Amino acid sequence: MSFQQDLFRISLLTLGILFIVPYASAWTFSGWSGPASTAALSPGDPVSAGYTVSFDSFDTGSTFPSDDSLVMYTDLSDPLWVVTETETMSDAPVTTELASRQAAQLRLDGWSLSFSRKQFSITVKLTGTVPLLNQSQQITLLRLQEMDPNAKLVSGTQTKRMGQVSVPTNEPTPQPVVIPVDTILVITPEPTIEPTTEPTTVAPTRKQTYSPGPDPLVVCGMLAGLVMVAGCARRRR
Incomplete structure (x- = not known):
């Protein structure tokens, strides 16, 4: 009788523990190959990232709850998701494409x-590009989480990878200084005086004038008069 009571108590304790212990996910995240959280990203830069999610049923009996969903989200512009599944069969990996979609989620x-x-x-x-932002801030490169049937986050299943976007600060353009009209000083440049060459003044050369002598007829007349005067004087004597 005591054995049955002990077994009943152990069963109740086990059920209590199952309700108290939070759900343990059967999948793990690894192998992130995107930008580090300390890397400086510029608007418009291309971004390429990759990671692996591993599923194992040996610990929980199922690889993933069938009613839940695995949701991936990014802040990148024009994001493209390509998901492939790899399973080892007969000691050889077999890869199949699971999804390919261009969307934020x-x-x-x-x-x-x-x-x-x-x-x-x-x-x-x-893959995607860094969004065009007006100021420097952090963006979500990846948010991976498990959601229950009510679209609520399953505790302990969220994984984030953040990125720092650096936006250069533009220096303000100085405004032109407007000077009032009444304070404008107008400077009129003096005209440049070209050196002029004074004309050389040549003093006029004084020409020697020639005074012609008395006319020969006058001379002859005067001589004749003198002769006549002398002749008259002799006669008076």
């Missing part, structure tokens, strides 16, 4: 990830 339904007695992984490639 990608959702994988639980039924496509839920398996018992299975171990596999998905590889996610994410």
Whole structure:
């Protein structure tokens, strides 16, 4: 009788522990190959990232709850998600494409990830560009989380990768200084006086004038008069 009571108590304790212990996810995140959180990103820069999500049913009995969903989100502009599934079969990896979508959010339904007695992984490639921002700030490069059927976050399943966007600060353009009209000083340049060469003044040369002598007829007349005067004087004597 005591054994049955002990077994009953142990069963109740086990059930209590199952309700108290938070849900443990059967998937793990690893292999992030995107920009580091300390890397400086510029608006318009291309971004390429990748990571792996591994699923294992050996600890929980299922790789993923069939009613839940795995949601991926990014702040990148024009993001493209490419998801491939890899499973080892007969000691050889087999890869199939699981999803390819261009959107800010990608959702994988639980039924496509839920398996018992299975171990596999998905590889996610994410490409996009840094959004054009007006100021420096952090953006979400990746937010990966498990959501329950009510679209609520399953505790302990969120993984984030952030990036720092640096936007250069433009220096303000100095405004031109407007001078009032009444304070404008107008400076009129003096005209440049070209050196002029004074004309050389040549003093006029004084010409020697020639005074002609008495006319020969006059001279002859005067001589004749003198002769006549002398002759008259002699006669008077």
